[in-house]
Amino acid sequence: MYSLLRKALFLTDPETAHGLALEGLRLGHGIGATGLLCGSISQPVTVMGLEFPNPVGMAAGMDKNGDYIDALGSIGFGFVEVGTVTPRPQPGNPKPRIFRLEKANAMINRLGFNNKGVDYLVRQVQKRTFGGILGINIGKNFDTPNEDAANDYMECMEKVYTHADYITINISSPNTTGLRDLQNAKHLGNLLGRLNARRRELADEYHKRVPLVVKVAPDLEDDQITAIAEAVIQNEFDGLIATNTTISRDTVKGMRHAEEQGGLSGAPVKEKANQVLAAFRAALPDAIALIGTGGITDGKDAAEKIRLGADLVQFYTGFVYKGPDLVTDCLKAIQAQSST
Template identity: 45%
Template sequence: MFYYFIRKIIFLIEPEVAHKLILKYLYSQHIQKIINFFLQPLPKKKIKCMGLIFDNVLGTAAGLDKNGEYIDVISKLGFSFIELGTVTPIAQIGNPKPRLFRLIHMEGIINRMGFNNLGVDNLIKNIKKSDFKGIIGINIGKNKDTSIQNAINDYLICIEKTYCYASYIAVNISSPNTTNLRNLQYGTMFDQLLMHIKKKQTEMCRKYSKYVPIAIKISPDLSTTEIIHISKKLIEYKIDAVIATNTTIDYSLIDNKKNNQKQNGGISGLPLQKKSTEIIHILSKILKNKIPIIGVGGINSVDSAQEKIQAGATLIQMYSGLIFHGPAIIRKIIRKV
């Protein structure tokens, strides 16, 4: 109940500013001492996925900590893994502000951030400074100024630079906020992307004697036919996991009579919940456990977390649910799912 009181104050602040303030506040030494004192150890429910052992099913979705600045404090909240990013080869400011909007009445968020980040080299520096020894995923993307025809090179650069510091690498080809990015999910572009990614993974594995799994993050706005095609290609190229899903641009999911309904960008949170679960269900039927699914999109309760698992997800991630329900929801999910 305490968080919901605090949330009223937080929601008076512009969303992007509030996000940074909360993370900085949690990072303070005094708050860290309180967290360490009051938080009881969580039960460990070991799960194997992508050849890695996770302490529980729940991790953070990309976007919560783009630059790896808050790894240590986030890890203490109970998550079994942290996915950093999206990060690009070169730092970029992203889309013009404001670019993050709350749909308070329906526990949703609209964002058009545009892969704002300080670059892959900065992320690696922050990972090196962290004391966290758990599982870290690094979510990678292409720079805005890189043409879609040359996008593969950006992903290969990021794989090469992050390979030794990631537990797994997530390839983001489904954000709606970078022009033409979603084209990489289709046709020969998708084939070429997977082929080059696997080639680079093999090369790095031989170089460092370390196998780092690669996951592909897909859109919730795909047709069943497109999902079938993508699934077959993921199996063909032996991709290690699929993350379902990114944000949606299906504006029919939000109430057009409320504030922020005319904002462009990807919708996350509760409005995305059913759609992402349906995608997981379709993937599960096609993949038949050949490739694990990481479910994300609208997880805001124990029930919604269980729905993702029942639909076929091995692991789940959350971000928006944390904003609307606070850290307590993390521990509820971990204890009961």
Template identity: 50%
Template structure:
């Protein structure tokens, strides 16, 4: 599948043309499907340079299951190398543009505790600014009886909530309060958002529930959190 879209230049142009928007703009960047992982940093660096002037933060997507091999970038060594390249460039861009733009890594809900511990060390050592936990899951346990359970791709919404929150909780326990975490995955109510905060999130995001409940859900959650 890959990330089918017109590319980073079109994304940046869209943001530049939206003059009246004064909210927070996070850019989510990923490598091209046909870029081998050994050259992945080049794609992320291109996107980082382009998005930096217009972004408030940049989410480095290492966890989409829809781009073959992308999740291998979550290996401790691979992510340490990538973080190092991106942090170096981030500092250069900060001087050039006179502003800081935080770098967040977005991770999968399908990591085991050892992996989470190793990655946490990489993130702390490498000066990661923030973490987004989590992307969609490959796990089909919660939808085992569904006729489409075995289709390829990431599963979002309600079925990812528990795994995603457990992953968030484990990262929070390893990172302490040193790296803020955005909690995302299956939030469909105020109670779900509160659970993410209780598990260690500083902020929350919603994707799937927005389709079903629209902006009203955001207002309800923002009002009461």
């Protein structure tokens, strides 16, 4: 059924299709159709001290403002990550800013953290009825210099703290100038250290220790991976998401839209994302959770990430190409793998 719907959606530009699909999903949820077709799938796992109904999640960026949590939850995701959200609302980059590379099951986006701001998101997440795990992904405004970036993350963390099951620190979008430099040792220790110190205070105040997770790029050298792993351990982070989109075009050379600026996602990022995932599994103790993201387009891809050491998986682009069935496909493949 989704392949028909996809044909229709792909007749419009990707950003319009995105809005239409999400509104359609909300409508379907409103009349109970998504729940009937998909339902909730129980395959519980405890990760970062949180009980996930199942290990398959919607990656950040699909629902930037927390407008569609219940609709997304109704198609069977064990967790939904909303955002990236910034302290102040911002429009993002000029359109067009999302491109489909259909032959490759891929997309390039340069949205640039278009979002309605953290206060709006907090109001939205308070209305949710979704019973799964909610991650809130936070970033900095485009005009905040890296020297002050920690203040933006701090403000977002404070505002979402009591509403999130876990909080993701996004320092890996390629579409905010200089953001990825926050992954470098010069900034990272200070950023993660300040967030952890403030988290301790918030945990005391609210009697709730919310797990902190850092999201990294697939475009990392070995020494950067080592340095990030050290900073994660030293600053008591609970998990890491590997990975965001890639700036490399090696796997899509010559394809239509391949030279558009932005982050490449979907099938072509899988190999790199998996290499980075495996490298972090080797560099981090088991107690630090890994969320495997990047290039999942079928159940096999999800099971592979678990085999490489992921505790949970997420996807975005695969959902655009495969639709809601991808959730069950991933869960079946993960279950089959764990019972062999």
